[in-house]
Amino acid sequence: MSSRGPIRWGQLGTRAIVYAILGAAALGMAFPFYWMVISTIRPENEVYTVALNLLPSKMSFAMYQKLLGDPQLPVARFFLNSVVISIGATIVNVITAVLAAYALSRHRPPGGTIFYYLIIATMMVPGEVVLIGLFRVVNALAMMDTYQGMILPLAVNAVNFLLIYNYMLGLPRELDEAARVDGAKVWQVLWHITVPLIKPAVYSATLLAFLSAWQNFTIPYLLTQSNNMYPLAVGALFAENTIMATKQEALTLATILTIPTLLVFVLTQRFVFSGITAGAIKG
Amino acid sequence: MADSSSVRSPGPTLWARMLQERTAYLFLAPILLLYTIFSLYPIIQTFELSFFAAKIVEQGPFVGLKNYRDILAAPGFHQALGNTLVFTAGSTVVVLVVSLALAVLVNISWVRGKTFFKVVFFLPVVTSLVAVGYIWKWMMDPTYGVINVVLSLVGIQPGPNWLSNPRLALWSLVLVNIWKWVGYFLIIFIANLQAIDQSYYEAASIDGAGAWSQFTRITLPLLRMAVILTVILGIVNFLKAFALIFVMTQGGPAGRTEVMATYVYREAFGTGQLRFGFSAAASMVLFVMIMAFTAVANRFGKAGEVAL
Numbered sequence: 001m002s003s004r005g006p007i008r009w010g011q012l013g014t015r016a017i018v019y020a021i022l023g024a025a026a027l028g029m030a031f032p033f034y035w036m037v038i039s040t041i042r043p044e045n046e047v048y049t050v051a052l053n054l055l056p057s058k059m060s061f062a063m064y065q066k067l068l069g070d071p072q073l074p075v076a077r078f079f080l081n082s083v084v085i086s087i088g089a090t091i092v093n094v095i096t097a098v099l100a101a102y103a104l105s106r107h108r109p110p111g112g113t114i115f116y117y118l119i120i121a122t123m124m125v126p127g128e129v130v131l132i133g134l135f136r137v138v139n140a141l142a143m144m145d146t147y148q149g150m151i152l153p154l155a156v157n158a159v160n161f162l163l164i165y166n167y168m169l170g171l172p173r174e175l176d177e178a179a180r181v182d183g184a185k186v187w188q189v190l191w192h193i194t195v196p197l198i199k200p201a202v203y204s205a206t207l208l209a210f211l212s213a214w215q216n217f218t219i220p221y222l223l224t225q226s227n228n229m230y231p232l233a234v235g236a237l238f239a240e241n242t243i244m245a246t247k248q249e250a251l252t253l254a255t256i257l258t259i260p261t262l263l264v265f266v267l268t269q270r271f272v273f274s275g276i277t278a279g280a281i282k283g
Numbered sequence: 284m285a286d287s288s289s290v291r292s293p294g295p296t297l298w299a300r301m302l303q304e305r306t307a308y309l310f311l312a313p314i315l316l317l318y319t320i321f322s323l324y325p326i327i328q329t330f331e332l333s334f335f336a337a338k339i340v341e342q343g344p345f346v347g348l349k350n351y352r353d354i355l356a357a358p359g360f361h362q363a364l365g366n367t368l369v370f371t372a373g374s375t376v377v378v379l380v381v382s383l384a385l386a387v388l389v390n391i392s393w394v395r396g397k398t399f400f401k402v403v404f405f406l407p408v409v410t411s412l413v414a415v416g417y418i419w420k421w422m423m424d425p426t427y428g429v430i431n432v433v434l435s436l437v438g439i440q441p442g443p444n445w446l447s448n449p450r451l452a453l454w455s456l457v458l459v460n461i462w463k464w465v466g467y468f469l470i471i472f473i474a475n476l477q478a479i480d481q482s483y484y485e486a487a488s489i490d491g492a493g494a495w496s497q498f499t500r501i502t503l504p505l506l507r508m509a510v511i512l513t514v515i516l517g518i519v520n521f522l523k524a525f526a527l528i529f530v531m532t533q534g535g536p537a538g539r540t541e542v543m544a545t546y547v548y549r550e551a552f553g554t555g556q557l558r559f560g561f562s563a564a565a566s567m568v569l570f571v572m573i574m575a576f577t578a579v580a581n582r583f584g585k586a587g588e589v590a591l
Contacts, residue, residue: 014494018388025385026403029462033406035429036418052432096314103311109304110297115311122322124577128523128544129570132332132551132563133325139340141320153321161314186306215411217526222552233413237530240417247421254414265409269402272409276467277474 033258040064040252047248063252072243075256077228078235082260084147085220085231086213089154093209094164094202096155101165102190106176123158127219138223145225153223154213160205163278167201168194204275207268214261232257326570333563343560350564360565362538363546366453367522367569370542373457374464375517379510382465386472387498401473405466412463416530419459420446446532449539456528456540460521468513475509476502515580522573543569 039047040063042056067075100119104112127134134153143149175197176189184192195202217233224230227238236253239245245253265272295303333350336343354360389400407415422429423445431442445455483501492500503510525544528534534541534549541549543565551562 032418048427099310100314103307107307109307122318124574125322125326126523128525130325132559133328137325156322211409217413233411236413250417254417257411258414261409
């Protein structure tokens with residue numbers, strides 16, 4: 001498969017075919033995004049035409065202006081809710097994961113194995129499976145329709161704990177043991193010695209936690225009742241089902257919902273990819 | 284893993300060790316509290332409720348296995364179970380083949396723009412399923428949707444009713460699900476491909492093996508574990524599918540796209556009957572299915588890869 005020496009015609013043909021396949025696949029992946037965005041910035045009458053117009057006749061951001069000024073549909077509030085919920089869930093998820101990973105990988109307290117498996121066991125219980133139990137628990141805690149009622153369930157994500165835990169296991173213990181001997185407190189060792197060493201894993205975990213919390217629909221849908229508390233994902237569905245938004249309005253909401261995660265991902269793809277593939281290599 | 288150290292030394296007693304490690308317990312407390320309250324306890328509660336005629340916050344009377352007998356007798360449950368299996372199997376097989384093929388192509392040494400392709404293929408993975416649902420619902424619109432418009436340009440008119448044709452709707456959802464997840468598996472495959480020692484290929488080239496036989500004789504056998512892992516990951520992920528279906532078809536037409544998770548939701552919240560006990564029993568069936576596949580995944584030593 002490698003090329004040495006002058007390129008032969010047969011090789012050129014192979015290359016053309018490979019690039020054609022990859023190009024077509026990339027187009028198939030990217031086109032729906034293009035079509036979504038383009039449908040939101042063309043004049044409304046042009047959206048509903050049975051013709052293939054790959055470019056809008058003129059750009060119009062009227063739909064964005066309309067949505068942002070719609071009293072029935074507090075889009076700015078939805079956006080703020082999404083930000084609060086996903087950042088809150090990210091912080092809680094990553095901090096609890098770092099603390100637990102440190103305790104289990106460095107201290108090995110009695111009962112540690114049981115705790116490890118308790119944490120891991122939550123991966124078998126995705127939100128979609130415990131809708132009823134979760135609804136009742138959050139209700140009993142009087143957290144229905146509150147930020148904490150969404151942040152705390154969304155902060156349960158044991159994959160990030162494992163990511164950080166496995167990364168810590170791969171680091172030498174001598175450094176923090178030396179610091180302990182020098183009389184440093186446990187939390188000082190964690191903050192000044194361990195955390196700087198595990199930065200790559202923490203970056204990855206933070207990004208993965210944020211991306212998955214922002215995308216999550218099921219948990220906030222289940223646990224909110226008033227439209228002031230909806231994150232964007234729920235607000236978009238509310239717009240369609242309750243106030244009968246047009247296709248263009250729905251797509252505009254979808255665009256507003258999509259752009260933040262795409263932007264975060266494109267800017268940080270290296271950490272996202274390394275987080276996903278950490279430990280996924282099986283020879 | 285944290286084990287064995289408690290029995291290793293006869294020195295300090297268990298109590299003394301636990302006291303000595305009190306900071307470690309303090310560090311473990313937040314995650315244990317959080318995960319117990321919002322994940323482990325809810326599944327226990329769901330299990331418990333599945334034996335009661337429960338409605339929302341009322342526990343209701345104990346009914347033994349009645350809820351389980353009821354779901355087994357409910358045609359809607361059978362339909363949802365069947366649809367879930369078709370959706371899961373169809374998505375898993377195609378995602379696997381497409382992502383592996385694309386990963387092999389991206390990984391060819393002379394292919395330029397590797398990062399570009401990886402990023403583009405991954406875009407749907409970081410896109411909310413609600414947005415994914417809207418985009419595709421719009422593209423699959425029978426009249427104004429771009430897919431049918433393009434089909435009409437090549438003479439296929441009228442185009443199919445992608446989401447309202449009872450025989451097609453589930454497969455349309457499978458297609459969208461594949462689009463959403465190919466990039467995720469592609470990234471895992473590329474990482475595994477890069478871990479393969481290049482000298483195998485060099486030796487095979489010298490022996491005159493072509494690209495296809497290199498793929499079947501070297502790449503595939505070495506990727507065996509990654510393929511198994513991916514299959515399980517896909518199954519576990521697709522069994523619990525909810526948002527995509529909920530947004531795109533709401534289970535319709537006539538229940539033809541109802542899956543386990545949407546069925547559970549509808550029976551509990553969607554019909555106005557609030558049959559929490561019945562719905563909890565259906566949840567437990569889904570949970571057992573997911574647990575079984577996760578257990579298989581753990582046998583292959585990869586607990587950490589079964590989610591996103």
